[in-house]
Each structure stands twice: as structure tokens, then as C-alpha cells.
Amino acid sequence: MPGPTPPPTDPDASPAPTTPSPAVACGMECGEISHAISRVARSHRVTAGQLLRRLGLYPGQELLMMRLWEVGPQRQSELIKLLGIDASTVTRMVQRLEQAGLVSRRPSPDDRRAVLVETTAAGEALRAEVGQVWQELEDRTLAGLTDDDRRDLARLLSLLERNLTAG
Amino acid sequence: MPGPTPPPTDPDASPAPTTPSPAVACGMECGEISHAISRVARSHRVTAGQLLRRLGLYPGQELLMMRLWEVGPQRQSELIKLLGIDASTVTRMVQRLEQAGLVSRRPSPDDRRAVLVETTAAGEALRAEVGQVWQELEDRTLAGLTDDDRRDLARLLSLLERNLTAG
DNA sequence: GCCAAATGCTTGGCCAGCCAACTATTCATG
DNA sequence: CATGAATAGTTGGCTGGCCAAGCATTTGGC
Numbered sequence: 001m002p003g004p005t006p007p008p009t010d011p012d013a014s015p016a017p018t019t020p021s022p023a024v025a026c027g028m029e030c031g032e033i034s035h036a037i038s039r040v041a042r043s044h045r046v047t048a049g050q051l052l053r054r055l056g057l058y059p060g061q062e063l064l065m066m067r068l069w070e071v072g073p074q075r076q077s078e079l080i081k082l083l084g085i086d087a088s089t090v091t092r093m094v095q096r097l098e099q100a101g102l103v104s105r106r107p108s109p110d111d112r113r114a115v116l117v118e119t120t121a122a123g124e125a126l127r128a129e130v131g132q133v134w135q136e137l138e139d140r141t142l143a144g145l146t147d148d149d150r151r152d153l154a155r156l157l158s159l160l161e162r163n164l165t166a167g
Numbered sequence: 168m169p170g171p172t173p174p175p176t177d178p179d180a181s182p183a184p185t186t187p188s189p190a191v192a193c194g195m196e197c198g199e200i201s202h203a204i205s206r207v208a209r210s211h212r213v214t215a216g217q218l219l220r221r222l223g224l225y226p227g228q229e230l231l232m233m234r235l236w237e238v239g240p241q242r243q244s245e246l247i248k249l250l251g252i253d254a255s256t257v258t259r260m261v262q263r264l265e266q267a268g269l270v271s272r273r274p275s276p277d278d279r280r281a282v283l284v285e286t287t288a289a290g291e292a293l294r295a296e297v298g299q300v301w302q303e304l305e306d307r308t309l310a311g312l313t314d315d316d317r318r319d320l321a322r323l324l325s326l327l328e329r330n331l332t333a334g
Numbered sequence: 335g336c337c338a339a340a341t342g343c344t345t346g347g348c349c350a351g352c353c354a355a356c357t358a359t360t361c362a363t364g
Numbered sequence: 365c366a367t368g369a370a371t372a373g374t375t376g377g378c379t380g381g382c383c384a385a386g387c388a389t390t391t392g393g394c
Contacts, residue, residue: 031301033317034211034308036324038230039251041208042381043331044201045350049382058382060350063205077372084206089351091374096349113359113372134198141201143330145323150200153323156316157203163310164210209351212380216352225352227380244342256381258344263379280342280389 037160047140051133055126056100062130064093065119068103069127073118075108084165102126204327214307218300222293223267229297231260232269232286236294240285242275251332269293 049059057065067082068074074082080090094117097103102123108114142150216226224232234249235241241249247257261284264270269290275281309317 030298031305033321033324034215034301034305035230036321036328037208037211037308040324040327040331041204041211042251043328044204044208046382047331048201058349063202075372080372084209085350086352087373088353088375093350108372111360111372115373131197134201138198138201141204141327141330145326149323149326152319153327154200154203156312156320156323157200157207159312159316160207160308160320161203161210163308164207164214213352225379242342247342252380253382254343255345255383260380262344275342278342278390282343 044137044141048133048137051137052130055129055133057126057130061093061097062134064090064097065102065123065126065130066134068117068119068123073116075111075114075116077114079117097123211304211308215300215304218304219297222296222300224293224297228260228264229301231257231264232290232293232297233301235270235284235286235290240283242278242281242283244281246284264290 045059048062052059052062063083064079067079071078071082076087076090076094079094080087083090094103094105094115098105101120103117104120105115105117108116142153145153212226215229219226219229230250231246234246238245238249243254243257243261246261247254250257261270261272261282265272268287270284271287272282272284275283309320312320
């Protein structure tokens with residue numbers, strides 16, 4: 001019986017769907033929204049990756065470049081705060097972007113511990129294309145949503161972000 | 168002048184914030200929601216990772232386990248469809264879960280290409296704890312949201328998912 | 335019955351991202 | 365002024381996740 005039968009454990013599992021599961025008490029379906037977040041996030045990243053591939057970028061790198069375009073040369077510690085990712089991730093991402101010729105690094109004159117990261121001419125040349133890719137990504141993501149939907153979504157996402165970064 | 172000054176390129180950048188940027192035309196702020204999705208997704212995954220760590224799981228693995236608990240022994244190709252992730256990812260994830268003693272693999276009697284994956288007793292023992300972790304994650308994520316908010320969010324996320332998996 | 339096409343899975347290679355441990359520099363405090 | 369604490373960055377090690385290439389098996393078409 002290797003078919004898609006439910007697991008034979010829990011022999012007292014009643015087939016009535018209205019009865020709450022005895023193992024875990026869940027409001028509707030357990031972790032429904034967390035599941036949806038996982039799936040949407042992965043699809044979103046994959047879509048970004050497909051669009052960025054033609055520019056020679058990997059998903060995640062465009063976020064760093066966009067920050068540099070937005071705020072100008074920055075020390076890595078500032079990028080870490082702005083992007084909210086781990087220091088070691090930034091170190092290696094900057095190393096790869098430097099190797100690709102898109103950013104350059106130089107020691108900070110004020111603080112001999114710090115490294116300043118700035119875009120090169122080649123990096124600057126990607127700015128418009130990345131903007132188009134990002135716009136295309138946003139368009140695909142939000143296709144069919146009304147302006148009200150978009151406002152709601154932005155509001156709800158910012159609530160989630162606050163919740164999840166509080167701890 | 169290594170301060171956080173804006174980049175000196177684009178000398179015609181007017182300081183009026185109401186004027187659309189000449190480089191890229193964006194509705195409100197460029198890719199606002201895509202940025203929010205990225206940030207929320209990362210925080211969500213990090214939070215899941217912190218909660219799962221005490222169970223010896225890495226984020227992503229719990230999704231595979233939950234599917235197995237839900238639908239019973241499955242061939243990998245079915246898990247690939249259910250989880251929507253790459254075949255190679257499932258292969259290696261199952262390898263690691265097997266090494267951790269949480270799942271076992273055996274060849275399918277019907278199809279000599281296929282591999283059946285099922286949970287072990289040790290894997291089954293994690294079921295309740297993973298359910299609690301997932302519930303805690305959902306609670307933290309949705310803290311402060313009304314029931315209406317949650318319904319809206321679920322609806323909007325499912326729209327995004329449809330949009331992003333269409334291509 | 336045979337051979338090409340489709341399916342199921344694996345491996346190699348790459349990247350983002352995390353944690354832990356470490357070095358070098360700066361800062362604060364007595 | 366000296367010493368410990370905080371900060372900046374790096375490296376090692378591990379995972380999830382992707383793509384591309386490859387192998388074994390099954391299936392469809394002739």
C-alpha cells in the first residue's frame with residue numbers, strides 16, 4: 001500500500017474535518033500564512049533570479065547595489081544595518097561583486113578597521129537595467145491587484161516586519 | 168568627504184521629492200513591496216531557524232517533514248511537486264534528514280527509478296514539537312493583526328503566489 | 335519488439351545566508 | 365595612561381536553493 005494514504009499512526013484520527021486535530025490546536029489550518037510566506041518568498045526570489053541572470057547578478061546582490069546607488073559609498077557596517085543581513089554575508093557578497101568589477105573597496109581614512117564600498121563605473125552602468133528588472137518584478141508580483149489591495153499589502157507587510165524584527 | 172552624502176553622479180538630480188526620478192519611473196517608491204517581501208521573508212526564515220534549532224532542524228526541513236506527516240510516505244517526485252522546490256534540493260535534504268535519523272528511504276516496488284521517503288520513529292517524535300514551533304512562528308508573525316487583517320493577508324498572499332508561479 | 339522521449343533521481347558547481355570563532359582597531363573607564 | 369569593552373571585518377563550516385549535466389528506468393510511438 002504505497003499509495004498516498006494518510007499515515008497509519010494516530011489510529012484515533014477521526015475523518016470529520018470540523019473536529020480540531022488532537023495533536024496541535026490551530027485556528028484555521030496550522031501555520032497557513034507562514035506557509036504562504038515561504039512559498040511566495042521562494043517564488044519571488046526565483047523570479048528575481050531569472051530576471052537578474054541576464055545582468056550577471058545573483059538574487060540578493062541587486063539589493064546591495066541598490067543601496068549603494070541610493071546612499072553612495074558606505075562602510076560595510078552601514079550596509080549590514082541597511083540590508084539587515086549578516087556581516088559575513090556582506091563580506092563575501094562584496095568580495096564577489098568586487099571580483100565582478102561592480103564595486104570597489106578602500107580603507108576608510110577615519111577608521112582603520114572600516115572598509116568603504118563604492119560602485120565602479122561598470123556597477124553604475126547596471127543601475128537603469130536593475131531598475132527595470134525590479135520594476136518588472138514588482139509588476140509581475142502585483143498583477144491584478146487594485147490600488148487598495150496594494151496599500152493593504154504594504155501595510156500588512158510592514159506590520160509583519162515589525163513583528164518579526166522585534167525579537 | 169566620506170560621509171553619507173548622496174552619490175555625486177547625476178548632477179541634475181533635483182532635491183524635490185515630488186518629482187519622479189529621471190532614471191527609473193516608479194509608481195510610488197520603486198519596488199516597495201518587493202523590498203518588503205524580501206525583508207519579511209528573511210526575518211521570517213531567521214525566526215523559524217531560531218525556533219527550529221532547538222529541535223535540531225534547519226529552516227526548510229520542517230516543511231518536508233510536515234508534508235510527510237500530512238500525506239504519509241511519498242516518492243521524492245511527489246515531494247518536489249508539493250514543496251515546489253528543486254529536485255536536487257530534495258535529494259540532498261532527504262539525504263541529510265536520513266543521516267539525522269528522521270526519515271528513511273527505500274526503493275519503490277512499483278518503479279525502480281523512484282525512492283519512497285517515510286518518517287522514522289525519531290522523525291515522528293518531532294511532530295508535536297514542530298507543530299508547536301510552527302504555531303509560535305505564526306503567532307509572532309501575526310501578532311496584533313485582526314481577523315480581518317489575517318484574512319486579507321491570506322487572500323493577498325495567495326494572489327501573489329498565483330502571479331509568481333504563473334510564469 | 336525496438337528505439338526515442340519522458341520521468342526519477344543524483345552529482346557537481348555555484349551563491350545567499352546563518353552562526354561561531356578570531357583578529358585588529360577604536361572607545362570608554364577607572 | 366593603561367586596560368577591558370565595544371566595534372569592524374574576516375574566515376571556516378554548515379544548510380537551503382538554483383542550474384546544468386548525467387545515469388537508470390519507464391513509457392509511448394512506430
